[in-house]
Amino acid sequence: MSEFDLIGRYFAALGPERSDVVLGVGDDCALLEIPAGQTLAVSIDTLASGVHFFADCDPEHIGHKSLAVGLSDLAAMGAEPAWATLALTLPESDENWIRAFATGFGRLASAHGMRLVGGDTTRGPLSVAVQVHGLVPTGAAIRRSGARPGEAIFVSGTLGDAGLALRRKLAGEPVAPELWHRLECPEPRVALGRHLRGIASAMIDLSDGLAGDLGHILAASAVGAELELERLPLTSWVAEVVAATDDWSLPLASGDDYELCFCVPPAHIPVVERLSETLGLTLTQVGWIRSDAGLDVRRPDGGQLRMPARGYDHFPAANDGAD
Numbered sequence: 001m002s003e004f005d006l007i008g009r010y011f012a013a014l015g016p017e018r019s020d021v022v023l024g025v026g027d028d029c030a031l032l033e034i035p036a037g038q039t040l041a042v043s044i045d046t047l048a049s050g051v052h053f054f055a056d057c058d059p060e061h062i063g064h065k066s067l068a069v070g071l072s073d074l075a076a077m078g079a080e081p082a083w084a085t086l087a088l089t090l091p092e093s094d095e096n097w098i099r100a101f102a103t104g105f106g107r108l109a110s111a112h113g114m115r116l117v118g119g120d121t122t123r124g125p126l127s128v129a130v131q132v133h134g135l136v137p138t139g140a141a142i143r144r145s146g147a148r149p150g151e152a153i154f155v156s157g158t159l160g161d162a163g164l165a166l167r168r169k170l171a172g173e174p175v176a177p178e179l180w181h182r183l184e185c186p187e188p189r190v191a192l193g194r195h196l197r198g199i200a201s202a203m204i205d206l207s208d209g210l211a212g213d214l215g216h217i218l219a220a221s222a223v224g225a226e227l228e229l230e231r232l233p234l235t236s237w238v239a240e241v242v243a244a245t246d247d248w249s250l251p252l253a254s255g256d257d258y259e260l261c262f263c264v265p266p267a268h269i270p271v272v273e274r275l276s277e278t279l280g281l282t283l284t285q286v287g288w289i290r291s292d293a294g295l296d297v298r299r300p301d302g303g304q305l306r307m308p309a310r311g312y313d314h315f316p317a318a319n320d321g322a323d
């Protein structure tokens with residue numbers, strides 16, 4: 001099947017039609033209308049074979065995850081998903097693979113009212129780059145820079161499940177299907193992000209791990225924080241590993257969580273508790289923002305945790321100085 005046949009058959013109509021798409025797949029550019037009073041939020045993420053997913057991974061899941069990580073960035077700004085573009089690099093034109101990929105991508109796009117409006121298809125080592133475009137009322141986006149001393153730090157869902165799935169797979173151990181799902185099919189917290197407009201002062205999505213990603217909020221806001229490990233929301237799988245090893249790197253630094261971490265003034269804590277019930281999503285306070293710089297991680301016995309690695313890094317510091 002030719003490049004243009006593939007595009008026409010699998011990528012010309014993914015996601016719902018939208019009235020703000022003046023021109024979608026098929027011309028040199030897409031043409032998109034930004035509604036009055038809205039600001040465009042844009043983010044791009046690449047998933048590379050062997051780095052972000054295993055080469056033999058279910059292509060439907062690769063389609064899902066390649067869009068989910070971008071949706072998670074939109075969620076972290078409080079933005080509403082609108083349009084996506086997709087750059088697909090494939091070693092061969094395997095129609096079964098492409099159909100399954102488009103199914104996973106299209107299902108998630110439809111669930112969030114997002115239309116695929118363009119892209120690029122080339123031959124090469126398998127990699128997928130997705131640019132997402134979202135809309136947020138002007139002035140309402142939630143940045144990393146708004147955290148203030150005295151605010152509560154919350155996270156959604158549970159932490160470390162995807163990291164545990166990856167660790168078990170790399171060790172050749174069996175992985176429970178629910179854990180595997182957390183790694184391959186993360187659920188971006190888009191509704192939560194939108195509901196936190198006007199409530200959260202700062203927000204980030206957790207792609208590299210709580211310690212590192214919260215560190216980005218602290219740096220952008222010029223504040224510090226205290227985290228209490230006993231408050232971390234863990235599934236029994238992760239809790240067992242932590243209890244057996246006293247190693248907190250899974251929930252703090254393994255990455256791939258795609259949960260939201262956000263800060264709220266104390267007066268808004270009851271709103272967050274109600275939101276948790278409305279959305280049926282666990283929202284857990286894990287610590288406090290303070291004015292002293294740095295991240296202080298408290299163990300259940302009150303002692304201080306020597307910080308593990310700060311989070312996933314494609315070019316870790318061991319390379320520093322080498323060029």
Ligand SMILES: Nc1ncnc2c1ncn2[C@@H]1O[C@H](COP(=O)(O)OP(=O)(O)OP(=O)(O)O)[C@@H](O)[C@H]1O
Pocket residue numbers: 045069073207208
């Ligand atoms: N090659 C690049 N050129 C320009 N800006 C970049 C480049 N790579 C990253 N950035 C920007 O640097 C910032 C941090 O990038 P990063 O990819 O770590 O985003 P993130 O949201 O923290 O993580 P994730 O990619 O997991 O969503 C973002 O504002 C991003 O747009």
Ligand SMILES: Cc1ncc(C[n+]2csc(CCOP(=O)(O)O)c2C)c(N)n1
Pocket residue numbers: 045046050051052053054166207208254255256312
């Ligand atoms: C096969 C395989 N090996 C390792 C990982 C773990 N991993 C890769 S990139 C990343 C951080 C987020 O990426 P980015 O910073 O590029 O957004 C994490 C946690 C995986 N998912 N699959």
Ligand SMILES: [Mg+2]
Pocket residue numbers: 072073076204205207
């Ligand atoms: Mg992000």
